[in-house]
Amino acid sequence: MGHLIELQDIQKYYSIGKEKLHVLKAVNISIDQGDFLTIVGKSGSGKTTLMNSLSFLDHFDEGAYLFKGEDVTGLTENEKSQFRNEYMGFIFQQYHLIDSLTIRQNVELPLLYNKVYDKLSQKERFERVDHYLELVGIQDKKDRKPAELSGGQQQRAAIARALINDPYVIFADEPTGALDSHTGAQIMEILSRFNQEGKTIILVTHDADLTRYASKVIEIIDGVVHVKKGGVHA
């Protein structure tokens, strides 16, 4: 008990034609509330696959997933969607904001897919959005479209979107990969700040430099987890 996330003996295969590729090999990790876990590894090592399995975006073939001690291995697609909405936030390398919506509407989106928050009036939702935009420092850009913002500003908006439902854990896939080092450092500072306020962060990167923000570091080599920093095994 006590772990936020616990993976037990996860196996995952990809079938390419007749060949079966073993991408995650007996993965056993546990993540605690407030951890800053960085997953490093070469491209193709399986680090993104591991993160997607952790975040229910992808499925795994064998093993068990415990979230706050509860077995959530067999959730249906709909339950996974709700789970992601309530407990998880996502930050991507390419920001992945929706171009046709304003920054405010983008950040509002997770609220609309939430069973509780979608009952709020738009005014209440926008108040909440504005609060998070202020936290990431782009409140003045709320009525702009994503294309009118710099990469760093878009990533800040994406962070606000990841936080808006007050999730337990934030998944960040190469959040600084498309940014210059200065802007990247700013983004990392923001993530680090939310981590200190208690948010669990799981970050995937191939940039070994970013491990300095992490409380735990694991490296994936050919689908096998190697612990670099902190204890992650249950």
Next chain:
Amino acid sequence: MTFSNLLKTALYSIRARKLRVFLTMFGIIIGISSVVVILSVGDGLSQEVKGIATETSSNKYTVSFESDNPQMNQEILNVFTQNDIQEIEQLNEIEKANATTSIGGLFNFFSVSYFDKSTGISVKSYKNETLDIIYGRDFCDNEETANRIVLDEEAATDLFTEPALAVGRAILINNQNYEVIGVCSSKGNATASLLGLTYSYLSEQNIENMSQIDEIYSVDYYLMANADSEAVFEKVEDILKNNHPEVQGSYQLEDPQAITKSFQQIIGGLTAFVACVSGISLFVGGVGVMNIMYVSVSERKREIGIRRAIGATSKTILLQFMIEAIIITGMGGLLGIFNGFVLSKIVGAFLPFPTVITPINFIGASVISILVGLIFGIVPAINASKMDPIKAIYQ
């Protein structure tokens, strides 16, 4: 996601590609408006025919004779006589009876001649309406018994070459002389000219007299109010059978509205056919909607992936795309109905009868346009909802 938020989401993404949506909508607009116009013309024509038919009394029934041997000449048999008519008229339930002069209560046909020239006219009884007189004069009061006729322009041209010359001449109808007091315009009655028929006018008295001279093929009788039509027919039948025991065949009651009904059926059938043909453009429009929805789904793969990642279920994605398709066709439908309404008014101004848009057509067009969205939007929407979020994000 609540429905109003779904609606808003769909509207936002439609607004983001206004031009393309409008171009797609164009097919729907054309399809719906052409269907609306066709239906309004058809309904207008149908109502016009009905209007003419109700000019004839609804208490009128016609008895005709059907011989067992179709080759036999009815004229020789003499199945109806003036005597029969007088006897029928004496029945308590019957207001009056006379030989049939019109077909199904719609038209009275006579042949007219002036020396060696002859032509056919269809005749209407004059009922104090203002005729569109182009030569000569209209009927005066107290002229009912005199043999006078207002000839229609076409017949006057046939008989006299120059219609103006007809005024004051005597023409022969059923071996009786009638004085032509005027010539009326052939364009007077919209439906008549549409059907290739124009009317000449005689007094009611004259028309009745005329019918007493000719051979009688069938008898019209007018029921008193509240009389039972079937019981009366049995009595009429008895009279006729008594008077003509030698004939082989049966007397039959005709539906007075039969011709009108079959006319309306034909018009209705034609309208439906033409509406179906113009419905093809609606089908093409629907395929256009399907196409843009497919394009939209594949263009917005990433958006779908993002939405799925942050909590959209496949059902909400399905609904979002369905609603988008329905909004496109629904708006197209409304614009099409409006467009069709305006067009049908314009068309109606050039037609000899007013076009009619019934509420059923209005509702039907709206429902159809929404259905088109449903039918052609559902496959792309299912595609979108089945998309794997991982593949959608990392395309």
